[in-house]
Every structure is written in structure tokens, then in C-alpha cells.
Amino acid sequence: MRLSLTSQPASAGLRWxxxxxxxxxxxPLAYAGLFATFMLVVLLISVVPLVGGPLLMMSMPLLSLAFVMAAAGTRRGVPVRVAVLVAPWRSGPALQRRRLFQLCLSYAVALTLLLWLAGLIDGGQFDRWLELTAKGDTGSAEWENLANDPAVRDGLLFRVVSGSLLSMLYWHAPPLVLWADQGVAQALFSNVLALWRSLGAFVVYNLCWMAAGLGLMLVQLAVPALGILTLPAWLLLSTAFYASLYASFVDSFAAVSPD
Structure with missing residues (x-):
């Protein structure tokens, strides 16, 4: 498939x-099931010794690709199925699959480097704070000290900013490899150009999702009685985010008929 770059106004971000x-x-049930299945699979993968961590990081671009493929299928009347998670590996040229593997590997390497740099910034304090938080020790003196430690805040800020930039770098790259027959470097470059040409739209788009997440978090804090009800709300919000990726892709790249 031949694709050409397009430019979108800032208002497109709200549309996406x-x-x-x-x-x-x-x-809704099929999409939520797709996201939940992926999370369950990566949870199982993450506990595998030695290779679990790298495989977990390599799988992240595949989640966005699965949702883009699923949304493209619904336009043709194809129901959303969990099998879309492995569809890129079951068909298509071997070169295409090799490029997709290289893309996932490059993402894992970049993420590993960012996490290593984050560890240098906070000296491992952020990981300890996260561990205590996961255990529910949020009232302990150690947790309070870590929460007020500038190194922990710096580590958190670095992770958020660098992680967001890395995600943006790979935003459209998986479908470009799969559908536009582009190599890893070309797909990343095309993705950056697409984001730059519609920068206002992507800023609005990300601000909308940040506001939605913040709003849900505030509701969760303001009404603790909701308790377990917030879990499906986060699941649906996360699923809606991934379901929106296809809209941003088709608006950023227009198909060109062969001459």
C-alpha cells in the first residue's frame, strides 16, 4: 500500500x-476482552525468568498494532477477535515479520536505556517507593520520606516525559511496517513527520486523554466508596484510547492508488 502524509488541524485531535x-x-465487550487478554498475557510473560522483562517491553508496540488492525477490520464488518494479537505473525512476507520484530526489539532497547537513566537519576528510590505503594505501605515512615524525596519526583518526571516521547516516536510505526512495507528507520521517520505536520492535533488529542485520566483519578479520590468500580472504568478508558489510534492513523496517512 502506498501512503502519503497529510496535515490535520488542531480540531482533529478532539475528533480522534x-x-x-x-x-x-x-x-465494547470484544474490545475490552482484547485489551484484558493482552494484559493477562503480558502478566504471565513478565514472570518468566530472564526473558520475561524484555518480552514484555517488546510486546507494547504490538498492542497498538492489534487495535489499529481490529478497528480497520470493523470498518469492513469483521468482528474484533483476540486472534488479531498474533495475526501479523501468521501471514505476510517474512521480511515484513522480520522488520516488525526489529521494531519491537528497538523499542525494548530504547525503553531499557530510559529506565537505566531513570535509575541513575533517582538512585533506585523510585522503584522502592513503587514497591511500598504496591504493598499498601502508604502510611509508613519510609513511604512518607520517599514521597517527599526530590530524587523520587525527578525520577517520576523523567519516566513520564521520556516514556511519552518514546511512545510518540513509535506511534504510527507498527502499521507503517505492516501496511506500507516500510523498514524500521523509514517507519520511525515517517511517523515523526506525520506528528510534526499535525502537531496541533496531536497536542489536543493527548491533552484530552490526560484530562480524561485526571478526571477519573479525581473521582476515584473524591469518592473512595466507588472502590472496585473504578477498575472497569480504567479498563474502558484504556481500551478507548487504543481504539482511537486507528482514527489518528488514517487521518495522518492517505492511501494513494498506483499510477
Whole structure:
């Protein structure tokens, strides 16, 4: 497939945000099941000694690709199925699969480097704070000290900013490898150009998702009685986000008919 870059106004970001919920409503249970299945699989992978961590990081671009492929399928009347997670590896040229593997590997390497740098910034304090938080020791003196430690805040800020930039670098890269027959470097370059040409739209788009996440978090803090009800809310919000990726892709790249 030949693709050409397009430019979108800032208002497109709001349209992409809405498209995520609209796409989710097409097949809500199927999309939620797809996301939940992926999370379960990566949870099982993560406990495998030695290779679990790297495989977990390599799998992240495949999640966005699965949702883009699923949304493309719904446009043709194809129901969302969990099998879309492995569809890129079951068909297509071997070169295409090799490029996709290289893309996932490069993402894992870049993420590993960022986490290593983050560890240098906070001296491992952030990981300890996260460990205590996961255990529920949020009232302990150690947790309080770590929460007020500038190194922990710096480590958190670095992780958020660098992780967001890395995600943006790989935003459209997986479908470009799969559908546009691009190599890893070319797909990353095309992705950066697409984001730059529609920068205002992507800023609005990300601000909308940040506001949605912050709003849900505030509700969770303000009404603790909701308790376990917030878990499916986060699941649906995360699923809607991934379901919105297809809208941003098709608006950023237009198919060109062969001459």
C-alpha cells in the first residue's frame, strides 16, 4: 500500500479522542476482552525468568498494532477477535515479520536505556517507593520520606516525559511496517513527520486523554466508596484510547492508488 502524509488541524485531535469511544461502542465487550487478554498475557510473560522483562517491553508496540488492525477490520464488518494479537505473525512476507520484530526489539532497547537513566537519576528510590505503594505501605515512615524525596519526583518526571516521547516516536510505526512495507528507520521517520505536520492535533488529542485520566483519578479520590468500580472504568478508558489510534492513523496517512 502506498501512503502519503497529510496535515490535520488542531480540531482533529478532539475528533480522534471522540472516535476512540465511538469505536469502543461498536463492540465494547470484544474490545475490552482484547485489551484484558493482552494484559493477562503480558502478566504471565513478565514472570518468566530472564526473558520475561524484555518480552514484555517488546510486546507494547504490538498492542497498538492489534487495535489499529481490529478497528480497520470493523470498518469492513469483521468482528474484533483476540486472534488479531498474533495475526501479523501468521501471514505476510517474512521480511515484513522480520522488520516488525526489529521494531519491537528497538523499542525494548530504547525503553531499557530510559529506565537505566531513570535509575541513575533517582538512585533506585523510585522503584522502592513503587514497591511500598504496591504493598499498601502508604502510611509508613519510609513511604512518607520517599514521597517527599526530590530524587523520587525527578525520577517520576523523567519516566513520564521520556516514556511519552518514546511512545510518540513509535506511534504510527507498527502499521507503517505492516501496511506500507516500510523498514524500521523509514517507519520511525515517517511517523515523526506525520506528528510534526499535525502537531496541533496531536497536542489536543493527548491533552484530552490526560484530562480524561485526571478526571477519573479525581473521582476515584473524591469518592473512595466507588472502590472496585473504578477498575472497569480504567479498563474502558484504556481500551478507548487504543481504539482511537486507528482514527489518528488514517487521518495522518492517505492511501494513494498506483499510477
Amino acid at each position: 479522542f471522540k472516535a476512540g469511544f465511538q469505536e469502543l461502542l461498536r463492540q
